[in-house]
Amino acid sequence: MAKLQDKPDQYGVVGHPIAHSWSPFIHGMFAKECAQNLTYRLYDIEPADFRREALRLFTSGLRGVNVTLPHKESAAELVNEMTARATRAQAVNTIVLQKDNSLLGDNTDGIGLIRDLQDNLGLELAHKRLLILGAGGATRGILAPLIDTQPAALVIANRTPVRARTLAAAFRDLYDIQACEFKDVQGPPYDLIVNATSASLQGQMPEMPAGLVSEDSVCYDLAYGRGHTPFTLWAKSLYAARVCKGWGMLVEQAAESFYLWRGVRPDTHSVLEALTRKA
Ligand code: ATR
Numbered sequence: 001m002a003k004l005q006d007k008p009d010q011y012g013v014v015g016h017p018i019a020h021s022w023s024p025f026i027h028g029m030f031a032k033e034c035a036q037n038l039t040y041r042l043y044d045i046e047p048a049d050f051r052r053e054a055l056r057l058f059t060s061g062l063r064g065v066n067v068t069l070p071h072k073e074s075a076a077e078l079v080n081e082m083t084a085r086a087t088r089a090q091a092v093n094t095i096v097l098q099k100d101n102s103l104l105g106d107n108t109d110g111i112g113l114i115r116d117l118q119d120n121l122g123l124e125l126a127h128k129r130l131l132i133l134g135a136g137g138a139t140r141g142i143l144a145p146l147i148d149t150q151p152a153a154l155v156i157a158n159r160t161p162v163r164a165r166t167l168a169a170a171f172r173d174l175y176d177i178q179a180c181e182f183k184d185v186q187g188p189p190y191d192l193i194v195n196a197t198s199a200s201l202q203g204q205m206p207e208m209p210a211g212l213v214s215e216d217s218v219c220y221d222l223a224y225g226r227g228h229t230p231f232t233l234w235a236k237s238l239y240a241a242r243v244c245k246g247w248g249m250l251v252e253q254a255a256e257s258f259y260l261w262r263g264v265r266p267d268t269h270s271v272l273e274a275l276t277r278k279a
Helices: 023-033 047-059 072-078 084-089 109-120 137-148 161-170 230-237 247-262 269-278
Strands: 009-015 038-044 062-067 094-097 103-106 129-133 153-157 178-180 192-195 218-221 242-245
Touching: 009 023, 009 047, 023 038, 023 247, 023 269, 047 062, 047 072, 047 094, 062 247, 072 103, 072 137, 084 103, 084 109, 084 137, 094 247, 109 137, 109 218, 109 247, 129 137, 137 153, 137 161, 153 161, 161 178, 218 230, 230 242, 247 269
Parallel strands: 009 038, 009 062, 129 153, 129 192, 153 178, 192 218, 218 242
Antiparallel strands: 062 094, 094 103
């Protein structure tokens, strides 16, 4: 008689919209590679229904979810407990159902970026000059892990400078971040420039002063998708040493979520290769 398979553990991602998410592909590959018996599905939940529907998912048997836009802040309010990095980010992208049925919220976005920069791209981050464009939720999520790398300088530039200053003030206990608007960013050139604005989504690139990019600069757009973004085109036009999009961060943050849920750390290289080939 055929042996009955154990029922797979259920996971998924909640967002709105969510149809184009790569997460089922990524976690499906991780599960196969690590021989984990699980399913991973998409859950499209409207903002007004987030709390009710997310709790329903957990009472109906889900073991964990990823949370993406626009629910990351709501998820921070939903969970019973948060890790230090999620508390800093004020946003949760991973929820774990714990043994006592309480919900733990974590944020793996920042560590995902750092792993991509250090492990995949081979960058040495300590004592570097860092410039971040944007002062929204995406920036908040990556700030603490970037500060951990002990930068020589860290500047946040934003269209609305008061948001950059507010963010700098919120992290003052960790680092003396400089905050300004785009036109006031000063050289010398930066070692790493991260685009964390959503300007690319509108096909825009903020106007930046000259002298910020050199032939040694790495320019990283958190956005991913086919082809160039206005930011990557800008960086290329200034002969940046490397110009990258956020595919690696996407895979690395997923790997960290997978590790939280399953206690196994998947190898990300084959997944990243498959993803960028497919996308
Ligand atoms: P997210 O959670 O993705 O960071 P957000 O909190 O809405 O989203 O923040 C979006 C960021 O992109 C902000 O820094 C925003 O600048 P403002 O604070 O001035 O709104 C920035 N942004 C969005 N559209 C932009 C554009 N066309 N040019 C420059 N910056 C833009």
